[in-house]
Amino acid sequence: MDFKEDFLHSVWKYQYFDKNGLQTTSGEPLTIRKIGFHNFHEGPDFLEAHIQLGEVAYFGHVEVHRKSSDWKNHDHDADPRYNSVVLHVVYEDDKAILRKDGTLIPTLVLKGRILLDVVRNYERLIAGKGDLLCNNGLQNVPEIIRFSALEKALVERLEIKSSRVLKILEETNSDWEETCFRWLLIGFGFKTNAEAMERLGKLLDFKTLKKHSSNPLVIQALLLGQAGLIPERPEDEYGKILKREHDFYQQKYTWPIPMHVAEWKFMGVRPANFPTIRLVQLAEVIRKNPNLLGSLLHDSADFKALKRLFSIQVPEYWRHHHQVDKTAVKPMSSALSSMTFNLLLINFVVPIWFAYGKYLQDSTLQERCFDLLQAMNAEENYIIRKFRNSDWIPQNAFDAQGMLGMYHNYCHQKRCLDCKVGQNLLKPALK
Template identity: 55%
Template sequence: MDFQENFLQTVWKYQYFDKKNLQTTTGQNLEVKKIGFHNFHEGPDFLEAHLRIGSLDYHGHVEIHKNASDWMQHAHSKDEKYKPVILHVVYNNDVPIFHRDGSPIPTLELKGKILLDVIRNYERLIENKAEILCSDSIHSIAQIIRFSMLEKALVERLELKSAKILEILQKTGNDWEETSYRWMFYCFGFKTNSEPMLQLAESLPYKILQKQGSKNMVLEALLLGQAGLLYEFDKDERTIFLKSEYDFYQKKYGLKSFLSQHDWKFMGVRPGNFPYQRIAQLAKIIAKNPALFSTILDASQSLGKFKEIFTIEADLYWKEHTRPRVPSKRMMAGSLSKNTINLLVINLITPLWYAYGRYINDPDWKEKCFELLQEVPTEDNFIIRKFAKVGWTGNDAFYSQGMIGLYHEYCKNKRCLECKIGQNLLKPTKR
């Protein structure tokens, strides 16, 4: 049988082994009173366990390995964190193991003790060739367990995004307006150009843009100039004006740009998502919402209020041009689509709320995030279609964001044994 160490951790966690006449490798009777808390950080695998070995009760940690000799390979005897280990659980007891002081560590060997149903279920799961390994049996899992795992994946996804926001916050000296501005630019990159968008925002402080008020052309000039997307054009009235405005404000504010056209991705990007169009839209949004973070918080009671933030109409020039001096073959949309606005609510607003809740230590913001996501329609992408193909669907962004997190963090990396769905598929048949 081929398996990883996490399989043994699951076997211990759910006690999927024969516990009749349980003994250590030295013949001492063993009774598991409390398995301990699963530790996902450095140190022993299970903390604060309670065991009875022989006639004595022990309180301490449990470490799990495929082979007993892994203890020495990982140099645990030299690590103080492993000093309180009271039981070494192994599949194969190839060598006796001792603490640094020479005292033997009680060992439980699981070879021959793991329930046969559990082994068969595990092999059936990992041998599946489908992208989603549990696709054949996912409907045998209770809906409440699937929903619980979906919620867990969603929270982890929000934690990751909010962690990036809090990193930005630290760089801005805890300025939430500047942080929101930078995060908005990052999100407007829509993955393909997220990093250069963030660099653009970092190179042009929000306070400079706020000083321009609602002067959209000045904002556009500053942003396109800092993005390295303005050139000396002879025959284009707009770009000549924008370049002239940028040159003036660049000298006035001592701006330094580190971006050029080569930093932006155009290949495989639809014209409506070109950096020129997105930056022009951002100029409109900034002109309309001079205090972005305050506006986002004030609109927290209504999805419609959020959508108003992004309800803008591009100038005719950007409807008719895919890039400066390059006319579009057809008139492009002047406003953000409903789908784009929904994505901004999902990826811009919700993580920002979540990060703010973490910052002020207010759990209510977490619930507000869930409520907002339940108001937004589900996304339509290749991941959501994969789950739909196996018959698991949802109607809102709570489901779709949870599924995206589940796929990227668990399914794609085959972390089935860390997933509540996979763990439940290992359950032995009740007799």
């Protein structure tokens, strides 16, 4: 039988083996009182287990391996965290493992004991084709299990994003307004220019930009200038004004040297998504919402309020130019597209709410994230289409974001047995 160690973790966790007449390799009768808590971090696989060997009770940890010799192969003998292991669970016993004091670590061999249904279900699961190994069995998974899997993956996805927000909060010395601005920059970079936008956020500050909220031209000049997106010698009058304004205020505020235009990605990007256009749109958002964080937390409780937050019109110049001095082939929209708006809600608003709720230990803000996502339409991309092709149709953005989390953290990494769908497909049939 070919399997990974995580299969044995599941076998132990759900006790998918014959427990009649259990004994260790040394012949001691074994009774399992408590399997322990699955440890997903460094250290023994299951913590705080309770077993009984003969008449003696033992409390400690459980370590699981394919072969007992993996104990030394993984250098557990040199790690003091494994001194409290009371049971070594293996598929095959090929070597006696001793503690530092020379005593034998009790070992349970699972070979020949794993339930046949479970073995067959596992083999069927890993034999799946494509990126979703569970493709052929999805129709057999109850709806409640699938929803639970999506919910878990979504929460994990939001935890990852909110941890990035909280990292920025540390960098800004707990300045939530500055953090919100930097996260907005990253949001406006989307996937293509998110990293460049993050670097730009460290070359200016939101408090200074707010001072000029009544003059959008200055905000444009500061953003585009620090981004290195204003030519050294602009040819048209608008570009000359931007250049003059940036150079004056950069010197006044002693801001760092601007970025270089080469740090931005233009190739393969639609003009509407050029960093120049995104920064001009961002300037309008700042002009309209100088108290950005307050508006986001207190004036945007529903979808319509959020719509007003991002309801902007860029200056006429940018309807006909996608870069300074470069005329667009055809006029561009002066407002944010509905797709851009939805992506900003998902990638900017929701993580800020979730992170702020976590910071304040306020679950109502985090619940607001789920309510908003359930009220939004599901996005479309190549990953969502993989689920659609498996007849798993997202009903809203909540489902779609959960699917993205599942794909990146489970499906793509073949972590089927850590996923609730895979766990459901593994379990034996009811007798």
